[in-house]
Amino acid sequence: MDRARVSWAEARTALEGLPGGRGLNIAHEALDRHAAGPRAGHVAVRWLRRDGAVEHATYAELAQRTARVAGALRGLGVGPGDAVFTLLGRVPEQHLAALGAWRARAVYAPLYAAYGPEPVRERLHRGHGRALVTTLARYRRKVAPIRDQLPGLTHVLLVGTPAGDPPPGTAWFEELVDAAPAEAEIPATDPEAPAVLHFTSGTTGTPKGAVHVHDAVVAHHATAAAAFDLGPDDVFWCTADPGWVTGTSYGIIAPLTHGATSVVDEGDFDARRWWSVLAEQRVTVWYTSPTALRLLRRAGPDLLAGLDLSALRLVASVGEPLDPDLADWASTALGRPVHDTWWQTETGAIVIADQPGHERRPGSMGRPLPGFEVAVLARGPDGRAAVAEDGSVRAVDPGAAGELALRPGWPSMFRAYLGEPERYAACFAGGWYLTGDVVRRDADGWLWFVGRADDVITSAGHLIGPVEVERTLRQHPAVLDAGVVGVPDEVAGEVVTAFVVLRPGEAPTDELVLDVLAFARRHLGPAVAPRRIEVVGELPVTRSGKIVRRLLRARARGQPLGAHPTVEAP
Amino acid sequence: MTGPDDPRLAEARALLAQLLRRIAPEVDLDAVDPDAPIQEELELDSMDFLNLMAALHEATGIEVPERDYPHLGTVNGFVAYVAAASGG
Numbered sequence: 001m002d003r004a005r006v007s008w009a010e011a012r013t014a015l016e017g018l019p020g021g022r023g024l025n026i027a028h029e030a031l032d033r034h035a036a037g038p039r040a041g042h043v044a045v046r047w048l049r050r051d052g053a054v055e056h057a058t059y060a061e062l063a064q065r066t067a068r069v070a071g072a073l074r075g076l077g078v079g080p081g082d083a084v085f086t087l088l089g090r091v092p093e094q095h096l097a098a099l100g101a102w103r104a105r106a107v108y109a110p111l112y113a114a115y116g117p118e119p120v121r122e123r124l125h126r127g128h129g130r131a132l133v134t135t136l137a138r139y140r141r142k143v144a145p146i147r148d149q150l151p152g153l154t155h156v157l158l159v160g161t162p163a164g165d166p167p168p169g170t171a172w173f174e175e176l177v178d179a180a181p182a183e184a185e186i187p188a189t190d191p192e193a194p195a196v197l198h199f200t201s202g203t204t205g206t207p208k209g210a211v212h213v214h215d216a217v218v219a220h221h222a223t224a225a226a227a228f229d230l231g232p233d234d235v236f237w238c239t240a241d242p243g244w245v246t247g248t249s250y251g252i253i254a255p256l257t258h259g260a261t262s263v264v265d266e267g268d269f270d271a272r273r274w275w276s277v278l279a280e281q282r283v284t285v286w287y288t289s290p291t292a293l294r295l296l297r298r299a300g301p302d303l304l305a306g307l308d309l310s311a312l313r314l315v316a317s318v319g320e321p322l323d324p325d326l327a328d329w330a331s332t333a334l335g336r337p338v339h340d341t342w343w344q345t346e347t348g349a350i351v352i353a354d355q356p357g358h359e360r361r362p363g364s365m366g367r368p369l370p371g372f373e374v375a376v377l378a379r380g381p382d383g384r385a386a387v388a389e390d391g392s393v394r395a396v397d398p399g400a401a402g403e404l405a406l407r408p409g410w411p412s413m414f415r416a417y418l419g420e421p422e423r424y425a426a427c428f429a430g431g432w433y434l435t436g437d438v439v440r441r442d443a444d445g446w447l448w449f450v451g452r453a454d455d456v457i458t459s460a461g462h463l464i465g466p467v468e469v470e471r472t473l474r475q476h477p478a479v480l481d482a483g484v485v486g487v488p489d490e491v492a493g494e495v496v497t498a499f500v501v502l503r504p505g506e507a508p509t510d511e512l513v514l515d516v517l518a519f520a521r522r523h524l525g526p527a528v529a530p531r532r533i534e535v536v537g538e539l540p541v542t543r544s545g546k547i548v549r550r551l552l553r554a555r556a557r558g559q560p561l562g563a564h565p566t567v568e569a570p
Numbered sequence: 571m572t573g574p575d576d577p578r579l580a581e582a583r584a585l586l587a588q589l590l591r592r593i594a595p596e597v598d599l600d601a602v603d604p605d606a607p608i609q610e611e612l613e614l615d616s617m618d619f620l621n622l623m624a625a626l627h628e629a630t631g632i633e634v635p636e637r638d639y640p641h642l643g644t645v646n647g648f649v650a651y652v653a654a655a656s657g658g
Contacts, residue, residue, distance in 0.1 A: 141613075268619075269616040271639075272639075272640070273640070299636035299637075300636060460615075491620065492617055495617070518594075526613060526614060
């Protein structure tokens with residue numbers, strides 16, 4: 001543990017801190033310290049627009065523009081600790097809103113653009129959203145219908161070319177920023193001040209708002225060096241959705257703190273486009289996901305012919321386990337190994353990685369990065385780490401499966417679940433943070449992913465909480481009850497599958513099932529809604545009324561529910 | 571070649587509506603800009619789009635190679651491509 005402390009203290013020296021010892025702010029480390037030095041004219045971000053246009057901003061330009069964003073936020077009365085949400089794709093304003101918010105000491109809270117109105121409402125409400133940056137189309141579809149339920153949302157800023165008067169209660173982002181004074185100096189910032197709010201899904205209850213602080217930048221910077229060997233001459237492409245923690249920690253922050261050039265592609269996934277981005281942008285470090293690699297594999301090798309990938313020196317993967325078959329295919333296609341990384345919203349930064357220059361064990365997650373101490377803990381009957389009456393936990397022997405646990409104290413550890421101190425406290429036991437993932441550690445210290453200890457679904461790299469989906473399905477007038485599970489899928493890893501029980505008198509027609517599907521997609525959006533809905537007579541439940549998702553998963557794989565007792569002991 | 575009055579265009583559009591009904595039943599094809607990016611305009615994600623390609627293959631035998639996906643990226647693009655492919 002002392003060694004870990006020393007290591008983070010060392011990592012902190014790689015950053016500058018606000019001038020005059022006024023604390024630590026992500027925006028200063030990401031922009032201002034480069035804009036004031038020899039890297040001022042270096043391209044910080046290249047945005048590839050959907051229509052093929054390319055825009056870019058140097059460190060100096062991005063520092064200046066985000067200073068105006070901070071000025072605009074201040075002009076609106078959005079200040080320290082206030083949440084600035086985004087509901088945007090991969091557009092320049094995502095960077096502008098994040099960095100502008102940090103300069104103003106506000107909290108940046110990105111949402112998946114694919115969310116429907118219900119997940120958007122829930123997160124804006126629970127996150128006390130003060131301002132929202134989105135597009136006119138998304139505002140009309142997803143926010144205007146629920147705006148009256150969000151009295152705390154005082155400002156909605158619309159991205160895009162201003163065209164006439166914006167809808168009531170909104171303003172054009174561009175007009176506002178153009179007219180705002182540049183706030184060139186970042187005010188003193190406590191390293192422990194909240195900076196980022198990311199919602200993540202659990203098995204039970206509502207989504208959890210994980211809070212990260214400015215000090216997290218120490219871990220973003222150090223882990224990018226350790227896992228990617230990232231440096232100022234790199235061209236870095238992170239394909240993660242900006243609504244996910246990877247889109248913030250490595251999509252925005254880490255490449256900027258290293259003075260590198262980020263590539264941001266607005267387009268939807270398209271195999272040919274992605275290969276050509278790698279080649280034409282001369283990407284040197286590519287951070288992507290198993291789902292993307294599976295889609296590229298599916299598209300076939302023809303698209304690769306004639307492409308020059310010689311600039312690419314490192315490929316890394318995140319979001320779900322990288323299976324050895326896929327890793328083999330990718331290594332052959334790309335001509336270099338794919339390095340797996342493991343972390344989660346709560347850790348804020350990569351914790352375990354197959355590090356460049358280290359021995360590789362295909363199929364393994366790798367080993368902990370410097371500064372992280374991990375344990376593999378024995379589990380109880382509920383599948384989670386067993387906690388004794390005195391609060392202690394017990395490590396398993398090497399080779400045995402157990403819950404992965406981390407020693408608290410790294411800079412990007414989440415500091416809270418917003419407004420839920422008990423839920424936060426429940427994540428810790430015996431001096432460890434419990435991750436909810438089950439792993440094995442071999443005798444030499446390599447870690448091997450086994451599965452989730454809970455029922456959270458991982459689909460195309462998105463974590464989806466079954467309860468949020470079930471709750472929406474139950475709101476359909478014909479649905480009495482619903483049980484939701486993840487079912488293995490060759491492209492997405494898992495897909496969301498729902499079992500619904502209809503109200504008495506409702507007939508399970510094709511029409512009705514499609515109506516339930518439409519209802520779910522309209523409220524939840526395509527990323528969260530089920531892909532498959534099956535009508536069942538009843539759901540398997542424990543005596544205490546909890547859905548036995550294990551049995552639903554078995555049914556989804558083709559085993560009839562009737563093969564199991566419908567009611568299980570709790 | 572297909573002209574504006576080609577009945578195959580109308581058939582292809584009806585087919586798109588029929589396929590989408592099972593993948594994204596909330597979509598109203600008449601309410602969207604037929605020349606806008608289909609995924610954004612119809613709120614489809616990449617999985618939906620792949621499922622649409624698979625459903626097209628199942629319904630018609632038309633197997634769209636991945637390199638042609640961008641041609642099917644709008645409602646009008648989809649309709650023109652499918653009309654042409656089913657016309658041979």
